[in-house]
Amino acid sequence: MDLESSEILAVKQAVLFDQRYTGTTWEENTLNILLEFVPGGSIQSLLGRLGSFLEV
Numbered sequence: 001m002d003l004e005s006s007e008i009l010a011v012k013q014a015v016l017f018d019q020r021y022t023g024t025t026w027e028e029n030t031l032n033i034l035l036e037f038v039p040g041g042s043i044q045s046l047l048g049r050l051g052s053f054l055e056v
Contacts, residue, residue: 001008020036
């Protein structure tokens with residue numbers, strides 16, 4: 001419950017491992033939460049393992 005407005009709210013929390021929050025967008029009644037996704041880990045961990053990426 002929001003103590004200031006007495007409104008009852010639902011809250012969801014998620015622990016993020018090796019993912020980065022990049023932003024949000026709002027479309028009509030939908031909140032989109034944007035996260036970095038890289039198979040095999042984060043971009044930072046791949047750069048550490050493989051070095052710089054080739055541009056294609």
